[in-house]
Amino acid sequence: MPALTSAAGFDLTPLPPEEIDRLAAGLTADERRVLLAHGTEAPFCGGLLREKSAGVYSCRLCDLPLFKSAAKFESGTGWPSFFEPFDPAHVATIVDRSHGMARTEIRCGRCDSHLGHVFEDGPRPTGLRYCLNSVALAFTPS
Numbered sequence: 001m002p003a004l005t006s007a008a009g010f011d012l013t014p015l016p017p018e019e020i021d022r023l024a025a026g027l028t029a030d031e032r033r034v035l036l037a038h039g040t041e042a043p044f045c046g047g048l049l050r051e052k053s054a055g056v057y058s059c060r061l062c063d064l065p066l067f068k069s070a071a072k073f074e075s076g077t078g079w080p081s082f083f084e085p086f087d088p089a090h091v092a093t094i095v096d097r098s099h100g101m102a103r104t105e106i107r108c109g110r111c112d113s114h115l116g117h118v119f120e121d122g123p124r125p126t127g128l129r130y131c132l133n134s135v136a137l138a139f140t141p142s
Contacts, residue, residue, distance in 0.1 A: 010065065012110050024061065027061070031060055031061075035115075035136055039114070039133075040133060054070070055141040060136050065086040067130065075122070082130040082132070090109045096117065105117055
């Protein structure tokens, strides 16, 4: 299979199951529950909710850059929120019909890990609110 590269220059080739298993071995139980079992952390408890430093938020499992700190905003929802991804190809979306509602789930564009959901009630310029679980992210200050 040929490598897939995002416009930002990152390899988006899907990871084979054995690589996902290798990477998942280093996750905490809570990280596994969210990233691999599509769980959600409780609101207002995530370690990155109040992070204000400049930097990049990446996938906790495969380290793909997902969001820049410049796109982060305070949504009041209790989860880190962003109005646009680092690169649109880095975040995949699927319809999530769990819990008796239809929402748009967001997953890592490389390893398919669950990240959170995106809603159409965000600020300009996109009008989107990418609502993330802190445990699904790794933050690297710039």
